[in-house]
Structure formats: C-alpha cells, structure tokens
Amino acid sequence: MQSRPRTIPEATVARLAVYLRVLSTLADGGRTTVSSGELASAAGVNPAGLRKDLSHLGPCGVRGVGYEVASLRDRLARVLGVERARACVLVGIGNLGSALADYAGFGTRGFDFVGLFDASPARVGQQIGALTVRSLDDLEDVVAATGASIGVITTPAEVAQGVCDRLAAAGVRSILNFAPVPLVAPPGVDVRKVDLSVELQVLAFLGQQRLAPASSVEESA
Amino acid sequence: MQSRPRTIPEATVARLAVYLRVLSTLADGGRTTVSSGELASAAGVNPAGLRKDLSHLGPCGVRGVGYEVASLRDRLARVLGVERARACVLVGIGNLGSALADYAGFGTRGFDFVGLFDASPARVGQQIGALTVRSLDDLEDVVAATGASIGVITTPAEVAQGVCDRLAAAGVRSILNFAPVPLVAPPGVDVRKVDLSVELQVLAFLGQQRLAPASSVEESA
DNA sequence: AACTGTGAACTTCTTCACAGCC
C-alpha cells in the first residue's frame, strides 16, 4: 500500500528546496518544460544527482522529453509542505534577528512569523514589518495561542540554551539556531544550526589551503 | 620532509572552528586540560570523531591525560589562519548585510571588514560600526587598495552574479554568497553558499517527516 | 534521438574498537 520509501535524505531535501525556487522562476518566465541538464545547471548541481533526488518522489518526468515545469513545481511544493503556512517565532531581535524577521524570502515559502521576542525592554515595542517585538515573558503564551511549531534563535550564546528549553517546553518541535553554541533539546525536538563565523572560517581556510598545496599544514614546530 | 597530509577535509575544518571557539571559552574560564569526551560534548560531536579531526594536525594530546587547552587553542588558531587578519568586503547593505557588518563574531576570528558597498544612493554614506557604506562604483578600487581576499554577497539574487564577477575580476579569491542563487566563478575563486530559507525549509520538512513516518511522502495522486 | 530513472561503483564522512602511551 506504499511504493515510496518514507524518508528522503537530508541532503536531497535541501536540494529539492533549491529546485523548487528555480522551477518557480522558470514558470514565471513562461517556461513549460525543462530537462534535467538544464534544471541542474540552473540549480548548480550534477544532472544525474538531480534525477536521483527527484526519483525519491516517484516518476516525475517523461522519458525522452523532460519535466513539466508547473506540475513539478507544484509537486515539490506539496512534498516540502509549502502549502500549509507554518507558524514561526523568532527570539533575539538584534541585527541578525531583525534581518531575518524582515526577510521576504520566508513568507513565500510557507513560513509565517507570528511572534518576535527580546529580553531587552529597549527592543520591546519596536515595530518590524507587520509585527511588534514582545517581551520574552510572553513567549509561552504566544506559542500556545498560535500553535507555532518552529522557533528561530538569534540570541547571544549565553542565553540560547535557556531559550531552547523554553521553546521546547512550550511545544515548538523544530529549532533553527544561529547562536554560536551547540544546543541540546529533548527527544522529539529537532535543532538545526547555522554558524556564520564558521562558514567564513571554512571559506578562508579552503582558500588558503588551495593556494599552498605543497606546504605542510603547519610550518612551525 | 612532510609527515602530514596536505589537505584537511572540509567537514573537519568546520568542526575545528567550533573546537577553537570552545577551547577559547575554556581557556578564559581558567581551564588547563580537557579530555576528548568533554570537549566533544561541549562542541556537540562524537568523541572519536573529534580525535580523528585533531589527528589531521598530528599528535595534539597526551595519552592517558587529555589535551592542553591553551596550546591546542593556539595550534588550531594557527592552522585555521586566525592570526593574520584577512581583509573582507561586503556587498549589499540591506538588513542581512548590516547585521553581518556589525557582527562581532567575525572580528575576533581573523576577519577584518574593510569595505561595505551598496548600489543604492540611499544607503551610501550610512555609518555601520566603524565603516561608511560606499558606492558600488568604488568596489574595484577598495579591493585593490586593501588587498581584500574575501567577499561577502548579500545583494538581491538578480545582481549577485554581476557582483560575483566584479569581485573575482578585482582579485577576491573566496566568496560567501547569501543570495538565493547559485553563482559561477572563474577557476581559482571559491564560492560558498548559505541559503537561509533552505535551512528553514529543511528543518520544517525533517520535522514533518519525523511526525508522519508511516504515511507516504505524498498522499494525493 | 532524446531524456528519464536507477542499479552499481566510487568517494567521502562517521563510528567503532582497540593498540599504544602515560
């Protein structure tokens, strides 16, 4: 009664989200069909990998022809759950938090920010987009009232674990953490981390490693 | 005349940056030695994996004892190149760009922002931290004058490729791209991408997949 | 002829288990 494997690999899910974006652009441009090669090149991946990614959803294209842009787009949107808007709360309204709260990219992809929170009285009351920053004291009430299932943490590292605990206890099931500290959450709560300074550091290291391939990793004893 | 392999895997480099941060915190707290288990737990990784990561640098610890906090910290800092400050330019001073320009985490990790650029006259002249936003027209001059080797792109997707081309032509060797579009760069120029809406989408999908493990990936035909 | 879907080879990353050293 079920032909597809139930789980899609994480790496594939990330690429599906990229394909969805490319397909939306193509559809807006009036394009009706596209081949794996063309789609892969627009998404920055290998064509065979793209086909393998799509194969997790079952047959998506027509052999000898390619993929139908609009229907593949809709299928990806359905699989990724873009249709049903998911309520998100964001804690820590510093520079980064403000940027994310205002980031238009989220709204069109199924995410609906329903609460912005900060511990600092100076921040509370501030208006960002359509929302007003609220006191961290209101966190549990808002999560309960909105049924928010996703939380984003952009606080300083020192308080991130405490915020994580409160989000999990309030019923949030998925947390995106921008604070530079690993968080532990109870079973049933996913945490995903984005570490901006690590990204820069990796980039810089790989660049320097590429430039000096013949020398040892360290030159001093 | 060279005992270590010349290349460190990318996944390992990312974790080394995390270990460095944890070690700095431990050192500031007065800690002198630490075991792989403790360090791994603070970094959110498996102890055996941590030891394997460190093994790429050669022997780092003392068997039966552990690692010396300060010396391991210094060694990681040296390997990752934190000592020599690297000049970075940032293009696209919207909300996200402003947040990154102001992000204190970069300064302490070997990155020195030397130029902020935006195409909009309304942004030019704005003060962020110690820097003034400059016109995009000045990009090549500033890169040449400062020898910047790293560029960060936080522009809208439509102009990101053009900015990438100009950065590469001006001599930037490593680019961190926050625009939601894959960039192509000439050989010798690394591009690394951070896609915030993909991160949220993956998080949301994995959460929903975990909640519905028994049902098929899609329920409608 | 063109292009998808997929088993198989390959590479990369992670985890394990234990030898070696303090």
Place this chain on the structure above:
DNA sequence: GGCTGTGAAGAAGTTCACAGTT
C-alpha cells in the same frame, strides 16, 4: 586506569553508465 591516536568497518552521499520509454 584512563585517555589518545588510528586502522578497519559502516553509513551516507555522489557520480557513472546504461536500460527503458516516448
């Protein structure tokens, strides 16, 4: 005894090559 360093096993992800379909 305790902990590091590492070869070996295992898991995950990527790429290839081609069978299958229109």
